Amino acid sequence: MVLGDSELAGIGLIGLGTMGASLALNIAEKGFKIAVFNRTTETTRKFHAEAGDLAAQVVPCESLEDFVAAIKPPRSVIIMLPAGDILDQQIGVLRGMLDADDLIIDAGNANFHDTNRRTKEAKAAGVPYLGIGVSGGEEGARHGPSIMGGGARSAWDRVSHILEAISAKHEGQACAQWMGEGGSGHFVKSVHNGIEYADMQMIAEVYGIMRDGFGMEAAQIGEVFARWNEGPLKSYLIEISAEVSRCSDAKSGRPLLDIILDRAGQKGTGRWTAVEALHLAAPATVIEAAVAARNLSSRLDERKAGESLFGAAPTALDLDALRIDALEQALIAGKIVCYAQGFGLLSSASEAYDWSLPLPDVARVWRAGCIIRSTMLNDMADALTQNPALNLMFSDFFAALLRDNEKALREVVAVSAKSGLPAPALSAALAYFDMMRTGRSTANMIQAQRDFFGAHSFERFDEPGAHHGPWHKS
Ligand SMILES: NC(=O)C1=CN([C@@H]2O[C@H](COP(=O)(O)OP(=O)(O)OC[C@H]3O[C@@H](n4cnc5c(N)ncnc54)[C@H](OP(=O)(O)O)[C@@H]3O)[C@@H](O)[C@H]2O)C=CC1
Numbered sequence: 001m002v003l004g005d006s007e008l009a010g011i012g013l014i015g016l017g018t019m020g021a022s023l024a025l026n027i028a029e030k031g032f033k034i035a036v037f038n039r040t041t042e043t044t045r046k047f048h049a050e051a052g053d054l055a056a057q058v059v060p061c062e063s064l065e066d067f068v069a070a071i072k073p074p075r076s077v078i079i080m081l082p083a084g085d086i087l088d089q090q091i092g093v094l095r096g097m098l099d100a101d102d103l104i105i106d107a108g109n110a111n112f113h114d115t116n117r118r119t120k121e122a123k124a125a126g127v128p129y130l131g132i133g134v135s136g137g138e139e140g141a142r143h144g145p146s147i148m149g150g151g152a153r154s155a156w157d158r159v160s161h162i163l164e165a166i167s168a169k170h171e172g173q174a175c176a177q178w179m180g181e182g183g184s185g186h187f188v189k190s191v192h193n194g195i196e197y198a199d200m201q202m203i204a205e206v207y208g209i210m211r212d213g214f215g216m217e218a219a220q221i222g223e224v225f226a227r228w229n230e231g232p233l234k235s236y237l238i239e240i241s242a243e244v245s246r247c248s249d250a251k252s253g254r255p256l257l258d259i260i261l262d263r264a265g266q267k268g269t270g271r272w273t274a275v276e277a278l279h280l281a282a283p284a285t286v287i288e289a290a291v292a293a294r295n296l297s298s299r300l301d302e303r304k305a306g307e308s309l310f311g312a313a314p315t316a317l318d319l320d321a322l323r324i325d326a327l328e329q330a331l332i333a334g335k336i337v338c339y340a341q342g343f344g345l346l347s348s349a350s351e352a353y354d355w356s357l358p359l360p361d362v363a364r365v366w367r368a369g370c371i372i373r374s375t376m377l378n379d380m381a382d383a384l385t386q387n388p389a390l391n392l393m394f395s396d397f398f399a400a401l402l403r404d405n406e407k408a409l410r411e412v413v414a415v416s417a418k419s420g421l422p423a424p425a426l427s428a429a430l431a432y433f434d435m436m437r438t439g440r441s442t443a444n445m446i447q448a449q450r451d452f453f454g455a456h457s458f459e460r461f462d463e464p465g466a467h468h469g470p471w472h473k474s
């Protein structure tokens with residue numbers, strides 16, 4: 001296939017799966033001619049055949065050679081494949097066919113350590129590389145995702161007009177931004193996903209209280225979520241929780257939610273976030289609890305064995321013991337804590353990796369297009385603009401909101417604990433809140449124990465320096 005100059009595409013995309021296909025159509029729709037390639041040729045043909053009016057903007061390629069030849073140099077190529085070795089293999093093959101100034105953009109989810117490595121490898125080879133996080137699922141990719149860029153600024157500037165054009169807009173502002181060097185964009189996306197896990201888990205916990213504690217039907221629960229979506233919790237995840245709760249199964253006529261197996265999948269992004277939080281000693285306990293809850297959910301047989309052994313927890317709640325409103329308020333408080341931890345983690349990483357992550361801009365980029373978009377993120381952007389270094393929980397706006405809702409979080413965690421209804425993420429949020437407002441903690445006991453068994457020393461309130469105890473060991 002030999003194309004004339006005017007027929008060449010301005011950009012290329014490899015991987016026409018859920019995200020890649022939607023992103024390619026979005027790019028085409030915004031007026032950029034795009035060459036596409038997919039491992040399975042049939043998918044490329046089908047994609048082009050179904051592109052409708054946009055087909056003219058798409059150059060379908062059945063070989064990588066044709067794909068490379070179809071893009072105008074210096075080329076920009078987006079790769080939208082599963083994370084890991086697959087990506088390294090694709091980069092390896094592609095790089096061998098590209099020119100030195102051709103830009104490769106990994107737009108899939110990636111462990112930021114891998115992106116750091118790939119960026120270094122690209123730099124050593126003198127070729128440009130970007131790792132960008134894209135959020136919004138299939139719909140977002142098609143009509144406007146949130147985009148978190150990472151890599152050399154000069155490489156970002158080459159394609160920023162395209163990425164901004166295809167991104168979601170919040171009050172006219174593009175939700176696409178360069179976050180910093182190397183793997184920073186993928187790190188921000190990873191934390192986005194960690195927060196996504198935590199938001200989803202906390203919603204699932206209040207769903208459990210309504211289902212198992214209050215004995216509410218899925219449709220009734222859906223009405224509650226829909227109502228909450230008109231208040232401070234207004235967000236995409238609450239909106240879709242209402243929708244999935246109200247959905248019926250065509251086959252059985254039952255609520256679809258009631259026949260979905262309670263075993264959560266995961267592709268690893270939440271785990272990457274939790275692992276990195278531990279690595280950086282940044283408390284992200286709500287995210288960690290959410291990742292653990294997914295891991296635990298997959299142990300279906302073990303959970304069933306546990307139920308046979310210990311009996312299911314007594315779950316029936318006295319409706320008077322808890323108000324539905326308290327669940328909404330608990331979610332508000334839990335959400336604030338979770339985001340405070342998420343932004344704290346970003347701040348720790350920014351310092352550790354010398355990134356200068358623009359935290360207010362992270363909040364801004366998350367306001368539209370992405371899975372965790374919510375009205376609260378607008379207030380977070382404002383609070384972080386005032387003071388990006390301050391724990392979000394301590395900002396005037398969120399401190400006031402926490403004061404109003406903390407009691408309900410405590411009430412919900414206490415009642416669920418007493419009733420045997422698991423609420424690990426909400427409990428983690430409450431424990432963090434309580435620890436963060438305890439000036440005199442119990443770590444003096446830990447220090448004494450450490451010094452006792454390992455001569456690790458401790459500090460004193462009344463004297464500087466390192467001290468040892470007069471421990472009498474037998
Ligand atoms: N789904 C989502 O909501 C989101 C996904 N992402 C990320 O986007 C990326 C793509 O995800 P998604 O579109 O959902 O995935 P899909 O499973 O829908 O598509 C995967 C794509 O990768 C191709 N592929 C798989 N294995 C190979 C291989 N060994 N060599 C070459 N091509 C291969 C597939 O080609 P073939 O047709 O030949 O199988 C297909 O085009 C991932 O990194 C994911 O984490 C990011 C944000 C949201």
Ligand SMILES: O=C(CO)[C@H](O)[C@H](O)COP(=O)(O)O
Binds near residue numbers: 135137193196269270
């Ligand atoms: O990045 C995403 C959303 O933002 C993807 O949908 C991702 O796959 C979600 O993570 P998991 O599969 O682990 O639930």
